[in-house]
Amino acid sequence: MNILLIEDEEATARRLRRMVQEVEPTARIVGMTVSVDESVEWLQTHPRPDLILMDIELADGQSFEIFNRVTVTSPVVFTTAYDEYAIKAFRVNSIDYLLKPVKEDDLRNALTKLQCLKESLLEHPDSLKTSLTNLLRQMAATASPESSAQPVQTASTYRDRFLIRQGQRLFSVDVAEVAYVFTRNKLTFLKTRDGHEWMIDYSMDEVSTMLDPQRFFRLNRQIIAELRAIDKVNLYFNGKLKIGLRPIFDEEVIVSREKAGEFKVWLGE
Known part of the structure; x- marks a missing residue:
């Protein structure tokens, strides 16, 4: 599995790269970009990766802008510290949405989900879009106007x-x-x-x-x-x-x- 990692925080990028190698030893990080501009250029000049791990907040803007500037056909796993972008994330090719700090089990589950989807996607290219549309409707139906952009934590869970x-x-x-x-x-x-x-x-x-x-x-x-x-x-x-x-x-x-x-x-x- 070839993976493009889009992440502007060096410490997070190092941790994700190490975590990918531990969770899926056969996976290869074939590219690492830190901005919208750099990501667009990489996608225009390299073969399609099997998966993109994509941070939402990048140094030069939100990564959703990438989809406005280049056709992205690879499945995407979004990573971010804020859950306000969840619905917007699932409007594109997202197969999962991981809140930072990303846990190893969550990443493993996302990669497992991709493997399970692969065969179905090859036979039915529109199936991912359909499932994401349904998920989007469910999320919109349950979304609360009072929901916070920050992940909910209690005082006892803070470091x-x-x-x-x-x-x-x-x-x-x-x-x-x-x-x-x-x-x-x-x-x-x-x-x-x-x-x-x-x-x-x-x-x-x-x-x-x-x-x-x-x-x-x-x-x-x-x-x-x-x-x-x-x-x-x-x-x-x-x-x-x-x-x-x-x-x-x-x-x-x-x-x-x-x-x-x-x-x-x-x-x-």
Whole structure:
């Protein structure tokens, strides 16, 4: 089985590649792309893969744009930290929809589903489209306007510590010590209240599902901050907000106009 992996978070891409090799040793990752543009170019210049593992939120937009720019005939398994895209995902060639962090059993089930569908798809090319249309109707019928874009979790399911690997040494950092989580050069780091930085093997999308949203807020794609780490909030141009963090972050931290209202509510407005 030849697989194209579309994922812009390096840590997630590494984990998915390792997981595919463990779940299906005969599978080959024949391509890895990180953006809509790069994915479109790859699909236009390479043979059709047997499966595409596709993140929804990419660096240059949502991966649904790929389907508007190139004909995709391969089955797709979507991966994302947000379930608001479920119905939209199943409008295209999706055979499954996996929430991050992707679990090995879920990936195994998706690959098994593809194997079961293969023979049927060869005999009846329209069967996948029909089954997905039916699934879409069922999802739309049961969709609730109050449903959240974020996967539902209880307080007890949020992570309370992270395992840090430093050479041959392993140790834990308690979430209570974390001031913020940030990404740099496609790697993810914890910044503790005492100023230490520790690399963790999770993407920002994955971390955002692990932390209690009452305590942590994703300011932008690059940084997730704990409430007590918010030192200053200043009005910025065009409705944006400029944030000062404690400990100091060495880059400018901006909350977009679209997220500014939500951020103010989170602060207690």
